[in-house]
Amino acid sequence: MTMPKKKTVRFSIVTRMALAMTLMVGLSAAAMAKEVPENEQEITLSFAPIVRATSPAVVNIYTSKVVRQRGNRLFDDPFFQRFFGDSFPFSIGPSRDRVENSLGSGVILRNDGIVVTNHHVIGGADEIKVVLTDKREFSADILLSDERTDIAVLQLKDPKGDLPVIEFGDSDDLEVGDLVLAIGNPFGVGQTVTSGIVSGLARTSVGITDFRSFIQTDAAINPGNSGGALVDIKGRLVGINTAIFSKSGGSQGIGFAVPANMVRRVVGSAIAGEPLIRPWLGFSGRDVDAEISEAMGLETPGGVIVENVHPTGPADDAGLERGDIIIEVEGRPVDDGQGLRFYFATRELGGTVSITALRDGKPVNMEFALMAPPEVPPRDRTDIVGNFPISGIRVVNLSPRVADEMGIPTDLTGVIVEGVQRGSVAHRAGIRPLDIITEVNGEEITLVSALVKIVEDSPPEWLVVLNRQGERLVLEVR
Template sequence: MRRAPWMIAMLAATGVACFQPETSPDPEVSSPAAEEASVKMEPHPDEAAGAAGQDLQVSSAEMAMRLELPDVVEKVMPSVVGINTERSVRQMVSPFGGSPFGGHPFFGPRGMPQQPQERVQEGLGSGVIVDAEGIVLTNNHVIEGADTIRLTLNDGREFEAEVVGTDPQSDIAVLRFKEAPDDLKAIEFGDSDALRLAESVVAIGNPFGLSSTVTLGIVSAKGRGNMGIVDYEDFIQTDAAINPGNSGGALVNLRGELVGINTAILSKSGGYQGVGFAIPSKMARGIMESLVETGKVSRGWLGVMIQELTPQLASALEIPESARGVVVSDVQPESPAARAGLQRGDLITSIAGRSVTSPGELKNRVGMAQPGTEVEIAYLREGQAMKGRLELGSLEDAAGVASGPGGAPGFAPSPVEGLSLQALNDQLRAQLRVPPAVRQGVAVTEVEPGSEASRLRLRPGDVILEVNRRPVSSPADVSQLWQASRGQVLVLLYRQGATIFMTLPAN
């Protein structure tokens, strides 16, 4: 029996297909930010020996917050709105498409040209009032392409809304009531960075169009990235039950503060299966403020290609086993990183005083900062700790940074069976779309199937830039440095617009 593949499901609903009973766990409520007052509980006589000298500590603050949860929900519920959208969808249909005789050789000619027809597609989602003047946070995918947007308050009143701005790269959108009532209640922002694993959270939204639905769960994980949902990912993972229609709804802590915007689920069925993702409120708030003030989001730019630190890469670059960080595989000329002196092979360990352990973390730290922000960057170079200060550039400036001449032609025997190499020249540059910033290198022109080269994960179109940290400009350079290697070869490649390090076995 084949297993259904896991998939990421965005939670805006375009229709209600079915209703399924929902069950959600009733976990122990934990609120680490609350002041704790301890209550001592006497052990059972049979357990007294095993509990000698030990008291079971129970937080009365946590118990009180659990009892007060209905009051918290009642306070924040008016801040969560339902979102109904309509968009015109243009479809090509046959003029006989609705007839039982369509396409029949006698009653409807085959091959008749299709005609365009517009249909109205409805969508459902959720939003959060974050300003009593009428500002609403939601997901970009909830309102993307919508012709009309209606907001429904908890008491059933409906209002039209307009788009203030959107940021598809983070899936955030900001709306505004066209005519805001005087009694709107804005939710308070919480500190999403202060969330702890197993802390209780509440998801509020309109799953399947069922307004004002509340589910309780815990924070299952933080800092989830590389999900392939959007460009900038730093998700809070929760097991609070969320379903289609919950997109853009509120994730709140037990103090009734907004800590996340519900966005997607990981599911085999497309419905809730215990794994949901929310955009942290800190990220959402920063993007919202930028959209309200300027109508766009300006992101910081460092000017480096980066990749994850693996044990093989750490060994090849002689990075200490205890080190944690992100490997710099390339530095763009005239970028902030280049001016600060960063080089290929450096290991970035922190930026702006916060440690980074993955490419996603570094990307988010830089991307969420404003251009012009001065930050301190810490890194390792050949085992030595170094620091520098730099001013972040603008991501909009990144496209214009590139220059440099081409390379020299030439052929030579390959160091690996089944691998054909050619020095980079103008013709190959155009064919492989190699930018001028790649000044020299050796192109992989062919990889024989089933050969040793194919097992090394090399691909036609790769451009070898360095072997064992030394630049190469001809196949002879590659062969000489490769054959002189012992154990493994450290290769720097240009592949599909990025530079990456690879560790390969030597002959």
């Protein structure tokens, strides 16, 4: 009697578990009914059609440059290297030339042989060779290479046959979570495709270029992928892979790409044979942080508060005033100053954009003209020579155009150091390129001519005031 009772209990538990599982499966099936594949095409979902359409336009780029190498250094022994390192000045034997080779990726954008890649891929190259997936090889010339955006545009020499191309997409339409594919030649192993999602937009702290606005993706990007394509699920180019965040040199799920809208802007200037000139903002400001937001009575931090407006610039013409907080451009929210500058940098000169600013807590709409920064005053490039504390520097007058070219705020004025001769008096005194000379011996320096006049007077004592990235430095020499 005991055994049947035990069997009955066990059967009862099993039955209840089976009924519960059946019920759960039924509910799950009902809940997922809309997601169950309904045809063969949905079951065999694949990125292969996108890859077939885009990968032929992603090329390998081989570069070489000749580097002059010193003769064998005296005391090259590791024992002496511990004390002298690479700074030991003596060498024996003649200097030799050696060839350095590097590998990267690129993307064909036009059938006439326009290829885009990274500036750092072809920087300093004496020879560039582009190899297509069908094994065709072409030499290439550099049409434009812009270090600030890390984008270079190449022209294939005598392109023959029909070239595969990738069409531009609108990178402003990307959203976090969108699927993307990264195509390139990592480690030289051959063309490779990796998939992922857009992990972040407008990343502004990468520090690769001065605009610092990137698409972040978790699609695996490795050395050799630089210059390759980042494409969306419609097969459109949305970015050029440019860097990875890595402690080991390999992909760790954090990769960055230059947005396609910036690439389009650089390519347009290269094809037109014109220098790349960014629209002039004509004002300076700072990001609205939590402290400013609280003081201004804003709900959340964000936007750019205007601090100074150039009296003859586009911001002044648009009606922008000091204290305004720019919150939108073309209906898109402005998070910070880097994002705002990036958006303007992707726009063509000659047009207009609409901006929205908060003034006394109320939104104000304005039309902002996209104009080139003027070169006023003229540069007046001058070399300072002789036996003075500033001897060995090359200076120019600061203008909005010069400031833009040097990647500094365009509202600055004065005389800026364009270059410093190595080993010169100024070099030993610690003067650096991009230092702004604001004052000499108590006299304000606004033009190169004023600095030259002081040099000609040859005072016995020098008190030079410099502006170095917003920091005031004083150089005193007797």
